[in-house]
Amino acid sequence: ERVMAKNDEIAVDVRQRLATHGVPALNLVSSPGSGKTLLLERTLQDLGDELRMAVVTGDVQTENDADRLARWTDRLVHAVVTGGACHLDARQVATALEALDLDDTDLLFVENVGNLVCPASWDLGETAKVVLFSVTEGEDKPLKYPKMFRMARYAVLNKVDLLPHVPFDLDRAVACAREVNPELEFFFTSALTGEGTAAWYDFLWSCVHTPV
Amino acid sequence: ERVMAKNDEIAVDVRQRLATHGVPALNLVSSPGSGKTLLLERTLQDLGDELRMAVVTGDVQTENDADRLARWTDRLVHAVVTGGACHLDARQVATALEALDLDDTDLLFVENVGNLVCPASWDLGETAKVVLFSVTEGEDKPLKYPKMFRMARYAVLNKVDLLPHVPFDLDRAVACAREVNPELEFFFTSALTGEGTAAWYDFLWSCVHTPV
Ligand SMILES: Nc1nc2c(ncn2[C@@H]2O[C@H](COP(=O)(O)OP(=O)(O)OP(=O)(O)O)[C@@H](O)[C@H]2O)c(=O)[nH]1
Ligand SMILES: Nc1nc2c(ncn2[C@@H]2O[C@H](COP(=O)(O)OP(=O)(O)OP(=O)(O)O)[C@@H](O)[C@H]2O)c(=O)[nH]1
């Protein structure tokens, strides 16, 4: 489709600009409510003094997520309100980059619209997609929404603090994901309690020091 | 768009056929993993002897949900695998109806693809949309994904068994939903424990006895 082709052209340009400045970009995707914003809140809170992070948020309506994140950082949090579209596109990210000083940024996060289907098809010029899913959503999401898990390089299984209270089989969930994408690298977190975030932070540092 | 207009034409036809046979149809929509299938499993288990229910499931990939539901009923569970589309459409439902004996059916459920955005725009010929959301997804989903809550007539706030374990303010969630759609009628359930399903069942019976 012509729209997608145009998007991919812009994504190449975005990726170029980020690479020129050595700024890796992670595109966080998930179902609505899996914990993208809470994980980013905690990440900004814990790493904000050492790591220069910028965020672009995407939502169909409201700037709620950008407002939540802005509480934890003096740096730019750029809200994109799509007004209806179920995904962010590369043009929106390119526009957001205009407002950003890439020479003063170590890492860019893009929090995409909560949707396990459409954002899988839209390249934003990111370094990698990080798919979050939570222990409250069931083990079979990777099988039912395979494209997103295939397009992602990293997976965060979040809300592990709820494991004692839900009939969720962690090994089965990982196996379902590996069936779709054997390369997927996993993190197991609770954005609420902070459990498992050390490995996530190590990963973010590794993105910054060596090209992902 | 021409595709939508064509869809709406077919939806009118579906609604006509269902009305002729006096079969109400509920279109269940939600984020992935909110509990649509588990609620339907329990509904089929508890009411299946008295109420003649048929189900059409929609998924991007797999027939997992149809298989889960088929365990609880001898009646038809028709699986639609969209192969990529992020929503069901009226043509798919019209086709599923071909396989159904509407004179031997009291109530039709359509379990839509897990997605809080796109299915809001596609009329399937249903009597009403029922939007599920769960206490683990945050209170603000109605504000962030307003169209779905506006298009729905009923809302099921599910997973209430997890309330003691999550920072979720039920009153705020209901207020957010009413801000978007003051007419929304609420049910509060746990599809896992069965809590709150009595009111849901009363509602289903009311659909069958009086035109919704
Ligand atoms: N128990 C628990 N709750 C969590 C965790 N992470 C997020 N939550 C809760 O889950 C709800 C949704 O979290 P958000 O961070 O808003 O989710 P999101 O993915 O950003 O949602 P969208 O932007 O709408 O797609 C909130 O009520 C959070 O408090 C976790 O690790 N454990
Ligand atoms: N604790 C708790 N877990 C629930 C409840 N309802 C569903 N679950 C769990 O939530 C997960 C997802 O439930 P499903 O019924 O598959 O959700 P769904 O909405 O049909 O998911 P999709 O079809 O992928 O959109 C499963 O692990 C269920 O066991 C509930 O009321 N309480």
Ligand SMILES: [Mg+2]
């Ligand atoms: Mg968010």
Ligand SMILES: [Mg+2]
């Ligand atoms: Mg389901």
